[in-house]
Amino acid sequence: MANQQHGATPEYGFNDHPLGHADQYTQYTEYSHSYTTDAYNNYYYITANPDIPNTSQAPEMNSKGEYNYNHLQPSKDAVGNGVQVQTRLLDSAGLQNTAEIRLQDPLLAIAFFVGGILAAVGHHLYYKRLNDTPVTSEDLQVWSIRIGTGLALLTRCGLVAAIGIAAVQQTWLSLRKRAMSIGGIDSMFDIMGNPLSFLNRDFLTHAKRLAVLAAVAWLLPIITIVTPATLSVESRMTHDSVATKVPYYNFSNTDGWGTYGGFGYISGVAPEIARLFTRTYISNSPIPQTPPFANASYDFNFWAPSYKCSNASEIIRTRNNRTWDLASYNYTNFEEAFNAEIVKPVSTGNFSSGAPPLVYKSTAPTSMNNMILVGANGRNEQWGNTDHNYLVCQLYNTTYSVTMRFDNGVQSIQENSIAHVDSQEWDNERGRLSMVLANGLCAPDPAANNATICPTYYMVQYIFTRFLTGQVRINVEGELMFQSDGYEGNIVEAGEAPFFQSGLTDCPEIWNSTGYQSASGGSLAFQSLNRCQGGTLATAIESLSRNFTYSLLTYSNWRNFTTEVPITVSMPRNFFYYNSITLLATYSSAVVVTLLCICVGFAALLSNGYTSSTAFSAVLLTTRNPDLDRLSTDNTLGAKPLPHPIRDTKLRFGILRTEGSESQAGFGLDGTVTPLENMASRS
Known part of the structure; x- marks a missing residue:
């Protein structure tokens, strides 16, 4: 390495520069011209001084190892004083015009x-x-x-x-x-x-x-x-199972059921039971109970009374034997009794003879075992004949399997299975006295062949007997009248009778008769569509008895009787919904x-x-070009808006061909630039 100086000694030596080795960092001198070269002549370190001639090229070394400064141009400050600058020159190994794709x-x-x-x-x-x-x-x-x-x-x-x-x-x-x-x-x-x-x-x-x-x-x-x-979020109905207590039946409990006379015999039903029954037959549906949840359902199995109405001919064929004492009921078999009580009164008479036939007749002989006999002369096309107009409705102990459902608080009952198991084989007298049999509990009665008698069942029979039994006839003035069974003087206009306030009169067996239509002014005068449940008088009576049983779940004196069941609770809940197709x-x-x-x-x-x-x-x-320098005169701020002459000037990036200088890549005016080839292929 050679060191030559003109004037003062350098402030730093070659190897003790504070930034490191002299072949990596610039070495400075003050107040004099100074140069330093390493052994490879790769770097030159020059301290500018006003004594140095104005040039524009890097220093050159002569054969004696001395540098010629005629090509240096020192910088000056605003007042013309020389300022210290450094110039770093690279050999060909350090040039950046060599192209390479960096990853x-x-x-x-x-x-x-x-x-x-x-x-x-x-x-x-x-x-x-x-x-x-x-x-x-x-x-x-x-x-x-x-x-x-x-x-x-x-x-x-x-x-x-x-x-x-x-x-x-x-x-x-x-x-x-x-x-x-x-x-x-x-x-x-x-x-x-x-x-x-x-x-x-x-x-x-x-x-x-x-x-x-x-x-x-x-x-x-x-x-x-x-x-x-x-x-997004959408609302869905969820179904959760919750163990909850619900109202239940206790037909062994007679609290508030009846009215009593003498030594305790049952004389009638209490007001609340009567009201429950009235509401049931007027609405033609069960009285709804308070829902455990607004939207819920549960399966419910229980025993309760209900009526099964059969064709009289079927009962005569299977149960024609006498079950009563001849001293109290003078008929030798069931067929004889039924014909006398129902068939002849309903079928005899005609308008021409002045004795029009009965439209409807029902009775419940006290000696028979909880039977209600029914006859009507209206034609039901579902049967195709009039034989099905004669019915025997028997009280049964029945097993129920139902699903209670509540939708927004509205009750509906789905009957899954209704099985009539035990017919109530005891007469009216034993029912009246059932309160003294076992302190009002359901118990076998020795006087009724040990048949189990529940006072509450008897009172169900009592209610339906008073409701169904009687006669519907046309009086001499052609009016439709209802006469209660056993009460000759108790005759009212048909519309005032409880029987006519129910849906039973919408059954064809009643309204589709000549006498009824002549008195009512036509087939649709009294009829309300869809109130005859099941389409026949038999199914309508059975449905009424079951609806009354369901209504008893609201009986206030049984509010403490409950059972725990799993309830499926339906309630709206918010769930996330992901539309994957749109996202993907x-x-x-x-x-x-x-x-x-x-x-x-x-x-x-x-x-x-x-x-x-x-x-x-x-x-x-890429903009080192004298043409661009002249173009930028008086526009060095680059402020907007760009002047139109500059904005419209066309430039191209390529190889600059400037006279007196080597070719280089950069921006140039259109016409002064040749296409730039793939630099990687050139290298």
Whole structure:
């Protein structure tokens, strides 16, 4: 290494420079010309001094090892004083015009792209985990949307960043291919941050691929709007099983059921039971109980009384034997009794003879075992003959299997199974005295062949007997009248009788008779459609008896009788709903378009032959051109708006061919630049 000085000694020695070795860092001297070279002549360190001649080239060494400073041009401050500068010259090994594709930007684009895909997959998996799960709180709902929006934003950032890197490479490729106005070049460099750049026609004409890449980058944020909205909240009915106590029956408890006379025999039913029955036959439906939940259902099994109404001919065929004492009821068999009580009164007489037939007749002989005999002369097309108009309704102990259902508090009963098990084989007298049999409890009665007698069952028979038994006839004035059974003087206009206030008179066996229609003014005068449940008089009576049994669940004196059952509670609950098709389709489209953009960028990178940049340093190094220096005179601020002469000037990036200087790459005026070949292929 050689050291030569003119004037003062250097402030620092070659090896004791505070920044390190002299072949890496600049060495400074003061007040004199100084130079330092290493053994390889790679670096020169020069202290500027006003004594140094004005030149514009690096120092040269003569054959004696001395430096010639005629080519140095020191800098001056604002008042013309010399200022200390340093100049670093590189040999050919350090030149930057050698092209090489650096993998940093391509790998970064791939990393952003993969990161965006991972965020999209995470978004899908997160929403999929939430799908069909209940929204347990408002915070959960809010944060689920926030997290989804955050993942969508990460996806958008990753994909847009990857497109941005690709757009940089395409920018320089477009600049190499053709000349473009400075305004158009401004739009190219500004397009990723300013959508108004799309309004530049020169840019759209000469940089179509870049415009497409930029348009995709600007449109991709749509995914941050669409994909978070694929998770929504919908209300569904849920069904949970809850063990809950519900009203139950206790037919062994007679509290508040009856009225009594003498030594305790049953003389009638108490007011509340009567009201329950009245409400039942008027509404033609059970009295609804208080729902355990607004929307619920449960299966219910129990024993209770009900009537089974059979065709009289069937009873005569199977049970024609006498079950009563001849001293109290002088008929030798059931057929004889039924014909005498029902068939003949209903079928005899005609209008021409002045004795019109009965429209309806029902009776309940006290000697028979809880039977109600019924006859009507109306024709029911369902049977095709009049034989089914004669009925025997027998009281039974019945097993019920039903499903109680409540929909928004409205009760409905689904009858799954109704089985008539034990006919109540005891007469009226034993029923009246049942309260003294076992202190009002259900108990076998030795006087009734040990048949189990419940006072409450007897009172059900009492209620239906008073309701059903009687006669419907036409009086001499042609009026429709109802006469209660056993009470000759108790005759009322038909509409005032409880029987006519029920749905039973809507059954064809009653209204579809000549006498009824002549008195009522036509077949539809009294009829209300769909109130004859089952379509026949037999099914309507059976349905009324079951409805009354269901109504007893609301009996106030039985409010303490309950049973625990599993209730299926239905209630609206909010659940997450994930529209995966929309999210996956949106992300898939974004990923495919981004991948195509990256491929365009990689193709531009390979065509350029080196990794480009839109950083300030790239602009600085590619605009070293005397023509551009003259163009920038009086416009060094770069402020907007750009003057029209500058904006419309066409530039191209390529090889500058300037007279008196070596060729170099950079921006030049149109006509002074030759195409820039693939730098990688040149190297």
